[in-house]
Structures are given as structure tokens and as C-alpha cells.
Amino acid sequence: xxxxxxxxxxxxxxxxxxxxxxxxxxxxxxxxxxxxxxxxxxxxxxxxxxxxxxxxxxxxxxxxxxxxxxxxxxxxxxxxxxxxxxxxxxxxxxxxxxxxxxxxxxxxxxxxxxx
Amino acid sequence: xxxxxxxxxxxxxxxxxxxxxxxxxxxxxxxxxxxxxxxxxxxxxxxxxxxxxxxxxxxxxxxxxxxxxxxxxxxxxxxxxxxxxxxxxxxxxxxxxxxxxxxxxxxxxxxxx
Numbered sequence: 001x002x003x004x005x006x007x008x009x010x011x012x013x014x015x016x017x018x019x020x021x022x023x024x025x026x027x028x029x030x031x032x033x034x035x036x037x038x039x040x041x042x043x044x045x046x047x048x049x050x051x052x053x054x055x056x057x058x059x060x061x062x063x064x065x066x067x068x069x070x071x072x073x074x075x076x077x078x079x080x081x082x083x084x085x086x087x088x089x090x091x092x093x094x095x096x097x098x099x100x101x102x103x104x105x106x107x108x109x110x111x112x113x114x115x
Numbered sequence: 116x117x118x119x120x121x122x123x124x125x126x127x128x129x130x131x132x133x134x135x136x137x138x139x140x141x142x143x144x145x146x147x148x149x150x151x152x153x154x155x156x157x158x159x160x161x162x163x164x165x166x167x168x169x170x171x172x173x174x175x176x177x178x179x180x181x182x183x184x185x186x187x188x189x190x191x192x193x194x195x196x197x198x199x200x201x202x203x204x205x206x207x208x209x210x211x212x213x214x215x216x217x218x219x220x221x222x223x224x225x226x227x228x
């Protein structure tokens with residue numbers, strides 16, 4: 001099976017711009033979660049989607065949003081970028097709805113640099 | 116509240132040494148899952164092991180072994196005869212009903228020849 005695909009892999013934006021990141025989960029997996037990784041805060045949960053519905057959301061401002069499509073692909077959007085949004089954004093593919101019991105399989109991440 | 120503590124920020128060993136990475140967790144749930152992930156310099160988190168709260172059997176997979184002790188809320192990871200390719204950041208994580216996957220801060224392991 002192909003793994004989790006994230007595009008783009010690298011991105012440079014300037015403050016105030018917006019960005020959209022994409023994630024394609026493992027074939028057959030129906031749930032996707034997103035994480036932000038920074039040196040200071042570590043790995044922080046952003047949100048989780050199952051069947052196009054957001055099931056859980058982390059403690060991030062409303063500038064961070066996401067969605068999931070009927071083919072399980074997911075996108076996350078960050079509007080009005082700030083310098084502190086520079087991070088590695090990781091997407092995880094989850095087999096089903098049972099959530100906490102499931103192993104999450106991560107993609108290679110998108111490295112976002114905000115100047 | 117849930118919390119995962121990896122007290123060792125960085126560890127440096129010489130190849131062929133054994134090394135243990137510590138993980139201590141806090142949760143009020145009786146049912147939960149624990150995980151270990153490896154993050155090489157490329158950035159991708161690689162899944163290593165999953166353990167549920169009712170299974171305290173230790174596990175060995177090649178040079179890797181895990182010691183789960185509910186009495187001390189610990190889930191430690193040992194690499195035997197370390198190799199340079201083991202150099203990475205290792206994360207311990209906890210998941211319980213109604214919560215998102217909660218990661219520790221990670222332990223950076225450097226194995227030198």
C-alpha cells in the first residue's frame with residue numbers, strides 16, 4: 001500500500017498570506033488528523049476528520065481550518081500567516097473511527113516557513 | 116488531564132551500547148493506548164509499537180524492546196547494541212477515549228561510531 005502523501009513538502013510564505021496544505025491518507029483509511037510540530041511546543045494536535053466531519057479539534061485559533069473530502073483526502077488552511085506558524089505540519093492516516101485505539105500513520109510532513 | 120513526560124532531552128551513546136529511553140505518563144482513564152514513534156532527520160514519524168493498558172507483557176522486536184509497567188506509569192524503550200541508523204528523535208505518546216494523541220517532547224538519540 002502507498003503511504004501517506006503530503007503536498008507540498010516545502011513552502012515559503014510571507015506574513016499575512018494564507019496557505020493550503022494537502023494530505024492523502026493510506027488507501028482504505030477513512031480518518032485523518034493534523035499536527036503542528038515546532039521546536040518550542042513540540043507536537044500539537046490541530047484537528048481530526050472522519051467521513052468529511054471534524055471529530056476533534058485542538059487548541060488553535062480560528063485561522064487554522066481544515067476539511068476532508070469524500071475520497072478521504074484532507075486539506076488544512078492557515079489564513080493570515082504569522083511568523084509563529086513556521087513549523088512542520090504532519091498529517092496522520094487512521095484506519096477507522098475507533099480513534100484512540102488506532103495506530104496513526106504519519107506522512108513526511110510539510111515544512112512551512114513564514115517570513 | 117493527560118500528560119507524557121520524556122525527561123531525557125538528548126542522549127549520546129557509542130555504537131553497540133545499549134540505551135533506554137524513558138517515558139512516564141499520566142491519565143485518569145483505565146483504558147488507554149501507548150505508542151512509540153521514531154522521527155529521523157527526514158521528519159516523518161515512523162510507528163514503532165502500540166500497547167494497550169491491559170497488556171503489560173514486555174515486547175521484543177529485534178534489537179528493540181519495551182517495558183510497560185502500570186504500577187509506575189512507565190513505558191520505557193530499550194535499544195540493544197545501538198547502531199548509527201538508530202540516531203533519531205523518539206516520541207512516546209498516549210491516547211485515551213475522547214482525547215487526541217498526546218505526545219511527549221521527545222528524546223533525541225545520537226549514536227556515534
